Structure formats: structure tokens, C-alpha cells
Amino acid sequence: MALAERGELAAEPQVSPVVARVLVTLDRAGPLTIGSLARRLRTPVASVSRLCGRLVRGGLLERARPGDRRRVVVSLTPHGAAALRSHRARRARRLARDMPGARETAGLLLALRRVRDRLREEEAGEESG
Numbered sequence: 001m002a003l004a005e006r007g008e009l010a011a012e013p014q015v016s017p018v019v020a021r022v023l024v025t026l027d028r029a030g031p032l033t034i035g036s037l038a039r040r041l042r043t044p045v046a047s048v049s050r051l052c053g054r055l056v057r058g059g060l061l062e063r064a065r066p067g068d069r070r071r072v073v074v075s076l077t078p079h080g081a082a083a084l085r086s087h088r089a090r091r092a093r094r095l096a097r098d099m100p101g102a103r104e105t106a107g108l109l110l111a112l113r114r115v116r117d118r119l120r121e122e123e124a125g126e127e128s129g
Contacts, residue, residue, distance in 0.1 A: 015060075015087050022051060023060065023076060023084040031064070031075035055080070 015023065025040050026032060032040070038048040052074050055061040060080035064073045076084070100108065 014090075015083055018051065019055065019060070020084070020087050022048075022055065023080055023087070026061070026074065026076050027081065027084055031073045033071060033073055037074060 021041060022037070025037060029036075029040065034049050034052060035045055037052070038045040041048060052061055052063070056063055056074070059077055060083055061074045062077050064075070065071060066073055
């Protein structure tokens with residue numbers, strides 16, 4: 001199944017957690033050989049090679065053979081970098097949406113203090129009785 005068919009190359013590209021790990025690793029480290037990428041991901045070379053092949057076909061990565069024809073280096077394409085930026089922005093929006101606001105935090109803190117006070121009262125009653 002092509003990446004575009006699974007929605008990974010849609011207008012606002014969505015990437016799976018596995019693909020995100022590859023993109024993040026290459027974004028941080030720069031171009032890497034398949035072997036180096038596999039070591040960083042702690043994943044078998046054959047699996048990383050297959051995944052990179054899919055990502056190259058999908059336009060997220062590019063392969064190069066600098067100098068030594070046996071050595072393959074993968075790097076992010078502009079499309080791959082854009083997909084990663086989009087992934088990071090979606091994740092940030094999701095985290096921001098899920099974080100409680102100041103009012104919710106204050107209400108939660110008040111409720112926790114009431115529970116604490118009630119537990120202290122019950123403990124004090126058990127000790128005196």
C-alpha cells in the first residue's frame with residue numbers, strides 16, 4: 001500500500017510513530033547510512049532498509065551513494081522535513097488542548113485540598129477514638 005493511500009502523504013502529511021522516529025532521527029543527526037540509522041533506532045538493518053525504501057518512494061527521504069557505491073546514505077527531503085514539522089505541530093496542538101487551563105487547575109487543586117483535609121479529619125477522629 002502506498003504511503004499516500006494510508007494518509008501519510010496527504011495535504012497535511014500524517015506520519016506513524018515509526019516513521020516519525022526515522023524522520024526525527026535524521027533531522028537531529030543529518031544524513032546517515034542505513035546501518036547507522038538502524039543502530040540509532042535499535043532496529044534490525046533489514047527492517048530499516050525496507051522502511052527507508054517506502055519513505056524514499058513516498059518522497060520523505062532520499063538515498064545517495066556518496067563516493068563508495070556500496071554505502072547508501074539516507075536524508076530528509078524537503079517534503080520529509082515538512083511532514084516532520086507538521087507532525088510536531090499536530091503533537092504540540094494536541095498536548096496544548098489536553099493540558100488543563102488555569103481555571104481547571106485551580107478547581108482540581110481545591111478538590112485535592114478538600115480530600116486531603118477530609119482524610120486528615122478522619123485520621124484525627126480514629127486516633128482520638
